Every structure is written in structure tokens, then in C-alpha cells.
Amino acid sequence: MAVGMTDKDIETINRRMGSVSGHLIPAEYGSVTLSNCSSRMDDTYHRVHGEVPTYIPDWKLALDDPANPFTDIIYEKAEGIAKITINRPERRNAFRPQTVKELMRAFNDARDDNSIGVVIFTGKGTKAFCSGGDQSFRGKEGYADYDSFGRLNVLDLQVQIRRLPKPVIAMVAGYAVGGGHVLHMVCDLTIAADNAVFGQTGPKVGSVDAGYGASVMDRLVGPKRAREMWFMAKFYNATEADKMGLVNTVVPLEKLEEETVKWCREIIRNSPMAIRVAKSALNAVDDGHSGLQQMGGDATLLFYGTEEGTEGKNAYLQRRKPDFSRFPRLP
Numbered sequence: 001m002a003v004g005m006t007d008k009d010i011e012t013i014n015r016r017m018g019s020v021s022g023h024l025i026p027a028e029y030g031s032v033t034l035s036n037c038s039s040r041m042d043d044t045y046h047r048v049h050g051e052v053p054t055y056i057p058d059w060k061l062a063l064d065d066p067a068n069p070f071t072d073i074i075y076e077k078a079e080g081i082a083k084i085t086i087n088r089p090e091r092r093n094a095f096r097p098q099t100v101k102e103l104m105r106a107f108n109d110a111r112d113d114n115s116i117g118v119v120i121f122t123g124k125g126t127k128a129f130c131s132g133g134d135q136s137f138r139g140k141e142g143y144a145d146y147d148s149f150g151r152l153n154v155l156d157l158q159v160q161i162r163r164l165p166k167p168v169i170a171m172v173a174g175y176a177v178g179g180g181h182v183l184h185m186v187c188d189l190t191i192a193a194d195n196a197v198f199g200q201t202g203p204k205v206g207s208v209d210a211g212y213g214a215s216v217m218d219r220l221v222g223p224k225r226a227r228e229m230w231f232m233a234k235f236y237n238a239t240e241a242d243k244m245g246l247v248n249t250v251v252p253l254e255k256l257e258e259e260t261v262k263w264c265r266e267i268i269r270n271s272p273m274a275i276r277v278a279k280s281a282l283n284a285v286d287d288g289h290s291g292l293q294q295m296g297g298d299a300t301l302l303f304y305g306t307e308e309g310t311e312g313k314n315a316y317l318q319r320r321k322p323d324f325s326r327f328p329r330l331p
């Protein structure tokens, strides 16, 4: 026994070690997921934090601009969660430029609304999350509807989701294919229903996403699988997608929203700043300078909240020299 240690100290250490090692149990792909792991554990961590409820919230329609209602999406909020739904089920939720513009408005609103901690991104109905770009709007310059010119609009939406400093969860029932597959990949988490189908179709319809559609996929499934997905344009069922690391968990279709909301509640009760920094840090290397800028912005944000940062601002406004002498130079 170490000098000065009582039996009680040893008991405390053992208990804490047990608790910490419990946190280090690796998540397995397939049948065992983080969510069902935690419900089996009986330790201080789980006794303190407990379970979250699974009921579906009373979603309320949300509008960023009442004079300009959404036509292609449904935007709802409840209990700190925003839910953004592509509402074109008759086209398997394919997106046209108008859809992408509305999605960007809703994601922007969810970002700016400080009551919102997490965003669910989904598609209307059970047949599709999203089937990619609506091919009937495709021209030589990209996709065009009310504008006379074409654009590759969805690339801006992908960047917006990556940079949004709150977790975005793709809730996938049915097809997530083509540009719709890329959209779920750029989300932070994917909860799949057991009827979900994943894949790229580009090489069959004369299209390719050579941006995040390639690089994020490579990270998720590895270089060999990513080549398989792009070169062969095959579809994968939910179990296969789970094994490949494309999704976080697979649940029965009828439990999809319940489980997704449960994950949202689990996230929302955690430290928003820790989650914000984790997201920017996890994206930083892959997003290069833009990723570092996002993470660097988080450092500035935290610094502005300190007395040291405030002293600099106050000194400037009071026309005096700043006094930084009381702030430690930490090791």
C-alpha cells in the first residue's frame, strides 16, 4: 500500500478505475452499439446521468421568414431539437435548387437559434431519405429551376453542415443514394432504419461528387470500399452499411424517430461547448485550412469569454494600457 493511503482511499481508487475502464469498452459495429451498451452498465457514471426519455416530441412548425414559406421542406423544432425534412416524397425526396435553398435557410436558422442544440436531417415518408439531385432539373451548367442559370448548389449545403457548430444527425429510412448518400455522409451521425439502402449512383447517371462525396467516404469506409462504392455504383442494405462504418446504428423502421430523438436528448444534456469543439476538431484535419479556421474560431470564442480577453478590450475602449500582469503564463 502506498505511504499515507488508507483502505478507504484504495477502495475509492478501485471504484474510479472500474468506472473509467467501463468508459473505455470499445464500441463494436453490428449488433452491439454504444446506446445499448450504456443501458447494461451499473456504475456511478450511469447512476448519476441516467437514461433519457424516448417519447417523440411535440414538433412545432418553424419558419425563418413568414413572408416566404417553405415549399420543398418541413422545418420543425421542439425541446432544443430542430428537424429538417425534405418534402418531395413523390420524387423519393430528390432535391431541386429550390429544395437546397430552403434547406440552407433552415440549417442557417437552426445554427443561429441558441435554443437549438442538435439538428435532425431526414426525408418525408419511409421510402427515401433522399435520392440525390433531381435529374429533370439538370442541365449542362448544373441544376436550374426558377433561375435561368445552373449551379451545383448542394456543395454549399454540404459545407454548411460540416461547419455548423452543432451536431447534425441524418435519420435515414429507405433510399439514401446519389447526392442523397453524400448528404447523409456529411452529417455527424447517421441513424438508419432497417429498410435503409445506401449507395452512389453517379457513374450510372453521368455524375460524380469529387468533393466530400469522395473524401468523406474514403474516411468512413476506407479506400478499397470507397472505390467499390464509386466504381461499381452498388447499393448496400442497412446491415452492410453498418458493418462498413457508414452508419452509427440500425433500428427497426417503426423505432427510427424514437431512437434518433433519444440520441439527440443524450447529446443535448452534454456540454454544448465541448460538443462544438469536438465537432470542429474532428473535422479539422480533413477540412484543411477551412477546418483549422473553424476550430481556431472556437479558440477565439473561448478566449473572448475570459477576463484576460476582456481586459484587452476594456483597455482599448478606456484609452489605457492593458494590464495583463495578473494573468498566469500557464505551463
Ligand SMILES: CC(C)(COP(=O)(O)OP(=O)(O)OC[C@H]1O[C@@H](n2cnc3c(N)ncnc32)[C@H](O)[C@@H]1OP(=O)(O)O)[C@@H](O)C(=O)NCCC(=O)NCCSC(=O)CCC(=O)c1ccccc1C(=O)O
Residues within 6 Å of the ligand: 090, 091, 092, 094, 127, 128, 131, 132, 133, 134, 135, 136, 142, 143, 151, 152, 153, 154, 155, 175, 177, 178, 179, 180, 201, 202, 205, 207, 208, 209, 210
Ligand atoms: C431511389 C430509387 C432507387 C428508388 O426507386 P423506386 O422506389 O423504384 O422509385 P422510382 O419509381 O424510381 O421513383 C419514384 C419517382 O421519383 C422519381 N425520382 C426518383 N429519384 C429521382 C431523381 N434523383 N431525380 C428525378 N426524379 C427522381 C422517379 O423518376 C419516379 O418518378 P415518376 O414520375 O413516378 O416516374 C430510384 O428512384 C432511383 O434510382 N433514383 C435516381 C437516383 C439517382 O441516380 N440520383 C441522382 C444521382 S446524381 C446526383 O445526385 C447529383 C448530386 C449533385 O447534385 C451534385 C454532385 C456533385 C457535385 C455537385 C452536385 C450538385 O450540386 O448538384
